[in-house]
Amino acid sequence: MPTVKYRHLLIAAVLLVTGIISPQAAIASELEVIIGFHEYPGPSQQELIHTLGGQISREYRLIPAVVATVPAAGLATLRDHPLVAYIEENSEVTSIDPPYLPMLFGASVLPAAATGDEYEHSWGVQHIGSKAAHSQGITGKEIKIAVIDSGIDYNNEELDDNYRGGYDFVNDDDNPLDDSFNSHGTNVAGIIAAEKNGTGVVGVAPEASLYALKVLTSFGSGLTSDTVAAIQWAVDNKMDIINISIQGEDKESLR
Template identity: 45%
Template sequence: MNVLRALLVAVTGVLLLLPLNVSAATKKVIVGFHRPPADHEENLVYAAKGRINRTHRQIHAISAELPEEEITRLKKDPSVAYVVDNIKFTLIRPTEPTSAPPPEYVDSWGVLRIGSDVAAARGFKGAGIKVAIVDSGIDYNHPDLKDNYRGGYNFVANNADPYDDDSQSHGTHVAGIIAARDNGTGVVGVAPEASLYAVKVYGANDTGGDMATLVAGIEWAIENKMDVVNLSLGFSGDIYSVYPGIFKPLHDVCDKAYKAGIVLVAAAGNDDREIVSVPAAFDSVIAVAATDQNDQRAIFRMNNVQSPLASSYGAKVELAAPGTVIRSTVRGGGYGFLEGTSQAAAHVAGAAAVLLSTGIADANGDGSRADEVRLKLDDTAKDLGNPGRDKYFGWGLVDLAAATVETRKLHLVRKNGPPRFDMQSIMLGKGSYSVQVKNNGLERVVVNAPEGNSRDFERVFAYSFTSSLQDLGVAVTLNEAQTTLAFTPRGEVGTTADITITKLAP
């Protein structure tokens, strides 16, 4: 008699193939399909004597454990798009300096180096921005974090308690860099008013951390409408450049998160090699390299001796940020020093939160501000190394002092016809602004604002120049959430003026 291997059961008209225990060697895989997985797709896995670990919601895939001899057969099924190994990722482990750094570095030097204090003085502290830390969890009772902690999920234990039990307090350290409160004690984060969410994908002793768990964590971020996701983790090595398809589930969910408007930030790696870790190597993710206190490429030290660890580099590096002797929060309510690209990535994630809190506009109208945030951080970075983008620093050191200067420019030209045809408009948010006019021949400039939704305009100011090269500087306060200012030039045909509008600190 043949051995019965499976039992066919009819449930409400649907046939479910339920596997019995099998003794063959099994492998953890992710099975991708051409449509969202439902009963048919789950039955294919069961028919292959598999055990389903997770059915994904944001990508068309199921994480499962299958007998090795069944995987080849399953790949040939027309419903299956791919079958890849459920690769194990690691936290980008920092080094731990064994002696205290010099006094000038005791406080949050990295936060200051990237201009977070200047952004905070302008009123931009990340308020209202949701940051998901996909990591080992957060000590949500820490006095510097508890007021900003808003929740999360534990994908290792599959429960709602994402407390950090990592020996290095990896997730808690990252959380403090991003959003430790400005409360006069301990440390301060880059975005001290941002909302923190712990997405725990690593447990004690590096449990968890496989690709399926990471995918689930990023799916959670999409479904819970996070604004920024920090990924201080990675898979290093040459394999992505040779076999990119094996990372397809993670690649797809990162693409989906980015299209949903989430800014994704990841550590480049600590391998001192010209290879950027996955997922930092994905186009949808900002890859961050680390710098030291002298704005040089970070070399990490242990026991005061140079170790073989240094910031990874390569063409995929987009930005650089502080990553050596970084003091931040650790579990149990304390503080500690760690260094690595994990810490550098956290600085950039915090910077993204700050920039989002400025109200940066969706300039291209695609429904997402993630691309505008990325472009702004790149354009305003402090260039390091070779001019332009290079493999060690990307576009340079992230610079919030430059990124949060809200400056708009107009070029007025007097042409033939009525002056109203030469009018140029600009939309501004609530606040006070400096308006600088560099004149090149105009006789007069008139600035109006529309009254509500009508076609009537209210005069904001008008100025008649006493000479053709006279410049003008005025301050304007706008009380509405959005106001359109219309600038009209008057004078001889061919005369011009350049207008620079800068938002002032509150």
């Protein structure tokens, strides 16, 4: 029994030194990782993972990579295999809350102060001067914008006409409603495309089409794997612009 314990400790030490996993994950018997290959995965790559006791949960088309749960003892073998370009832990991503991000909507309710000229309360418009563009009819019409975030409150009166759909990668369904504690995705969507309806605020592109790609939970955190999947969705559905106001570790899969 002591021999088995020391073997596990040695494997963990090797994985830490080579940078495959974080210190927190080193004690786990198996890990969820993103495995990048030199070529798009086929039978050979799948067999390699299965031979080492791994299970593939997602395959990407945008990049030559898969998401898989793999025994910790097999990670070093995978890393050294000629088919493999990189292995990285499926780490956490979180929302970005810089001090200049205004809380435009709160819990789907416009602030009481947002009355009168809607341009006066519009942070994004003021900072890039898009009111002049609006006066010339440049409002983002027919531009498709994917918001990769905590979802969007598509019932909000400032966003409902511009919302076109999306996907919830957290719950794996087609209802990407924002249920985050700070309405992060809804606020980001408002800065981008709040409607010019004479009340509240107006976005920098008030006639753009909004698509919500939910990758963050109600607590404002998510996974790298879902973020990559959301980017793939945006490419597949021919989005013109992708907005990602989230942060995380530098990852090969996101480059």
